[in-house]
Amino acid sequence: MRLHRCFAAGLIGLASLASAHAVPVLLISIDGLRPADVLQAEQRGLHLPNLRRFLSEGSYATDVRGVLPTLTYPSHTTLLTGVSPDKHGIAGNLTFDPANKNQQGWAWYASDIHVPTLWDAAHAAGLSTANVHWPVSVGAQVDWNLPQIWRTGLPDDRKLLAALATPxxxxxxxxxxxxxADGIDETLAGDENRTRFAVKLLEERRPAFMTAYLASLDHEQHASGPDTPEARRTLERIDALVGEMVGAARRVHPDGVVAVVSDHGFAPVQEDVNLYAPFIKAGLVTVKDGAVTDWQAMPWNDGGSAAIVLREPGNAAVAQKVQALLEQLRGDPAYGFERVLDHAQLTAQGGTAQASWFVLFKPGYEMGIKPDAPLPSASHYRGMHGYDPAWPQMRATFLIEGKGVPAGRNLGAIDMRDIAPTLAKSLGVTLPEAQGKPLFSP
Known part of the structure; x- marks a missing residue:
C-alpha cells in the first residue's frame, strides 16, 4: 500500500512492538449478517450451530453500531483500521464519478486507504498474512492475496484477477x-468456491493473520429481502462454510483466535427515489443524450442514503441553491427524506468531508439508479442498507473466540471502530491511528 509519510515511519516501528505471545487471527466477514440472526436463531427457526458456538465458547456483541454510510466498502475498511470513513478515505462502495467515466468503478484499491490496516500492522511486525475476497484489497500489503475486483463479468475479468493476485x-x-470464482459472483456457489480456497490457504500457508469475505447473504437479501426463506437457507449454508474455515484454522493454529463480523444490517425496501431528476431540473446537472456533460452539484448513491457533493464547495450561490432544493424535497413525502445532515453534522458522525450534505432516507425508500425513472417507482431491490447507523435494523455482528477471549461474555453494544484494535491486541500489534479501543485484554 502507498502509505502517507506521516505514519510510514510508525508502521516500521510496529515490528518492535509485536508481542512474543502474538496469537494468530482468522477474520471472517458475512456481509449483511444481523446480530439477532445469531442471538435469536432458535426463535427465528435458523439452524446455525457453528455461529451459535461462539456465544458459549467466546464473546459476542449484542449489536455493533456501524459507520456512515452503512455500506460494505466503508464498513470493511473500518473493520480493518478502527477509524471512520472521514479518516480512512473509503466514503462509499462506488467511487464518486458524476459523469460515469469510470464505468461503475468500485473502491477496490487499498492504496486509497489513508491509515494503517491490520494487514499493514501484521506485515510490519513480521507476521504472515493472507486474504480471500475482502473489499478494498487490490494492492494490499498481503503475502498471499486473492483480492476482490471485477469489471464486466466477462472472461477478461479472470485475467485481471489473476494479474492482481499475489504472483x-x-x-x-x-x-x-x-x-x-469470478469477482462479480456474489452467489452462494461463489462463497462455497472461495471457502475452498480459504481453507487451502489456511492449511498450506498457515498465515498469522487472514481475512475472508462471504457475499451471498447480502446478495440474497438484496434480491428477496431480509427474513425470506431464500435468505434463511443461504445463511444456514454460510454457517457450514464458517465451520469449514474455523475447522481449518483450529487444525493449523489450535491456540488461535477466530472472529466473525458483518458490515451492516438490512431493511426491506419498496420505493426507488429518483434524486437525479430534481438536480437536473434545477440546472445543477446537465444531461445530453443520456450522458452527464456538466454538473455543479451531484447526488452520490449510497443505497439508503445519498451524499450531495458540490463541484466548487466554496461557491456560495450554488450552495444556497442546493440548500433550497433539499429543503423543498424534504417537504415532499414522495422523496422519502428522513433527515438531511449538513457538512458539520456529517463529519461529526465520521462521514466523508467530500460531501456538503447527506440525505438519510426513511424506511422503505432507497435511492434509485436511473435519472429518467418516474416518481414513485417500485424499488429495484427488496432489501437495502446504507441507512442511518443509529437504526437498530442497521446494526452489525461481532463474534470472537480463542486464546485470551473470555468464554460466554456478552460485550453489549459496541462501536465498529473497537473491532480492529481488539484483533490487533490478539495479534500483538498496534494501530496508532485507531479511534476505537480493545474490548478486552487477551
Missing part, C-alpha cells in the same frame, strides 16, 4: 481446486 498464487490452487 504465482492462483495457478497451483486452481490446478488442485478448479477455477476460482
Amino acid at each position: 504465482g498464487l492462483l495457478p497451483p490452487l486452481e490446478k488442485e481446486l478448479g477455477p476460482y
